[in-house]
């Protein structure tokens with residue numbers, strides 16, 4: 001197959017940042033994607049409906065002329081989130097989901113939840129009105145090894161929370177382990193998982209072998225090869241509970257290439273080319289649309305996009321920039337370490 005036309009994809013987990021960075025990156029996503037769930041981990045975070053409304057306006061203003069892109073907004077759950085403000089934001093279709101960061105788990109998560117009891121009024125309201133909780137699924141306890149933090153989160157936080165509130169709809173975001181895949185498959189309702197592009201491609205060796213490679217560092221950190229394989233199997237399975245959330249997370253190069261580099265990988269420019277490569281390798285190109293364009297909207301109760309994109313396989317590798325220049329500084333683009341031949345005619 002040398003050409004593939006699919007419904008226009010959506011990105012169910014995206015960081016657009018703000019200001020000059022927002023202006024520098026939003027076009028890369030809008031080129032291929034119709035919608036994206038926009039992460040609220042700005043500094044300060046997007047906590048109230050008013051914050052989300054103002055941020056949405058800034059995103060719309062930063063879009064390149066002629067772009068047809070809809071940001072789906074989220075609120076950052078804190079221990080003092082006002083359930084009424086949140087419910088109104090959902091009922092007026094301003095927000096699509098609420099995001100849970102365990103405090104300290106990842107980039108800009110200091111305002112996240114420490115004591116779940118304090119977040120219960122908001123979580124109970126969400127379960128009542130059908131508002132989706134998106135979770136960064138890692139524990140933060142110092143004594144838990146970083147490679148075990150997702151599995152321990154499932155056992156000690158996520159499963160107890162889901163038992164306490166069975167009606168709460170939860171998206172376990174950027175799943176990186178077989179444990180995560182198995183846990184999602186074991187649930188009969190109200191649980192789904194997003195998978196990033198880069199976790200389908202890299203394992204922990206890519207970060208550490210032959211020298212430390214900061215542009216492959218993200219959270220949750222990439223795990224062993226057996227976990228990567230479990231993620232690929234889930235992505236190509238067609239199982240309705242797995243869909244694309246790229247977690248494209250730009251940081252300027254100086255913030256990554258330093259003594260304490262930030263977590264986050266910027267994949268927006270070449271995500272669809274990378275995914276076509278992965279799915280083709282697995283003999284599963286016919287399921288790329290399910291993963292990138294159908295399962296996500298179904299989970300969020302939205303219609304799939306009517307528009308399409310066409311991917312064409314070129315004989316020569318396609319060109320894409322190694323880094324982009326933004327007003328905030330240069331941002332390195334994800335290098336899958338294999339040539340990309342699938343070109344997107346958007």
Ligand SMILES: NC(=O)N[C@@H](CC(=O)O)C(=O)O
Nearest residue numbers: 015106107218219249263264
């Ligand atoms: N994925 C990352 O490594 N970083 C994200 C935060 C997140 O999604 O955890 C970021 O905001 O940079």
Ligand SMILES: [Zn+2]
Nearest residue numbers: 106136219220
């Ligand atoms: Zn995260």
Ligand SMILES: [Zn+2]
Nearest residue numbers: 015039247249
């Ligand atoms: Zn993220």
